[in-house]
Amino acid sequence: MAASWSASASNHGAAAPRAGTPISGTSVDALTRFGLIAAVAVLFSISGGMLWLVGYNYDGLFGNPATKIHPSTYLIVLLLAWRSCASGNPVGHIVHLADRRPASALMAAISIVLLVVVIARQRPGMAGMIDTFVAAALLVLMLSEDDERTFAGLQTVVHVVMTANALLALFEFATKTLIFPYRLDGVAFTTDLRSSALQGHPLANAMVTSIYVLALLSGARSLSMPVRIGLIGLQCAALVAFGGRTAMVTTVV
Structure with missing residues (x-):
């Protein structure tokens, strides 16, 4: 009996995680x-x-x-x-x-x-x-x-931010007014009328938008098909406002 209890305690101790050690899935x-x-x-x-x-x-x-x-x-x-x-x-x-x-x-x-x-x-x-x-x-x-709740929150944030980014880009493109123009040491590049939106430089915007469109095409299963199509169309329109030719070719091809 003593040997049985000893073996059981030993096995239990071996299986128990050490204090402070992260457990996968928590x-x-x-x-x-x-x-x-x-x-x-x-x-x-x-x-x-x-x-x-x-x-x-x-x-x-x-x-x-x-x-x-x-x-x-x-x-x-x-x-x-x-x-x-x-x-x-x-x-x-x-x-x-x-x-x-x-x-x-x-x-x-x-x-x-x-x-x-x-x-x-x-x-x-x-x-x-x-x-x-x-x-x-x-x-x-x-x-x-x-963590599933973290990933769910991240998906929502990315969708919201990228939608706002595209809408702001189209507004800037239509009005020829840059809300947050790209700056270098405080000097705004006002002669570049490509949309700067939330992410500053037009080409940085184009790159991120292109990646987001590809993600929508290949994933985003939590969104309904009409919503996905609408977001893809909106982002593709924003790509034109950003003027990123390489990003547009990458997205289309």
Whole structure:
């Protein structure tokens, strides 16, 4: 009997997860969920032109280096730190995420090493690497927890933001008035009448819109067919306003 109890206790102890170790399939906390949705909303809807209006010189060569990093990147880093600490085992949580998304973990590691080299050599381009590579890798790592409520919120935010972006683009195209023009160190490019909408540069808008259209064509099963067709038509019209020829060809072909 004693041996039986001992074996049972041993097996139970082996099967039980260690304290603080994330369990696959568990939902994330409300703060992390809201933060991820907010980070994606900020990423897709806040351009450098908007940031300039509040004194944040994101699209520029001069000014505080901290302003060259997009606010969504700061939010993603803070969320990862919060989620790791809230798990009770920060190192174990990071290892867990890396195990689920090894390619993203490798991308983050390489980007951070490259960032250190750039800083050590005092070379330009630090902020660009952080926004382009580090933030993207960290976001994918955080999404690896596969929380259904988070993904549902992200889908809604992307649909809403991209719809608003397309409508604003068409308004700018029709009125020849740019609401948030692309700026460099505060100087607006008013001679470029292509729509800037929410994402700033026309070509950046065209690229994101093209990807969104392809996503609507291949997925978005939660939307009814009439809604999907309407969104695709709206986004294709916005592509004309953005003037991205490569994006239009990619979408059509």
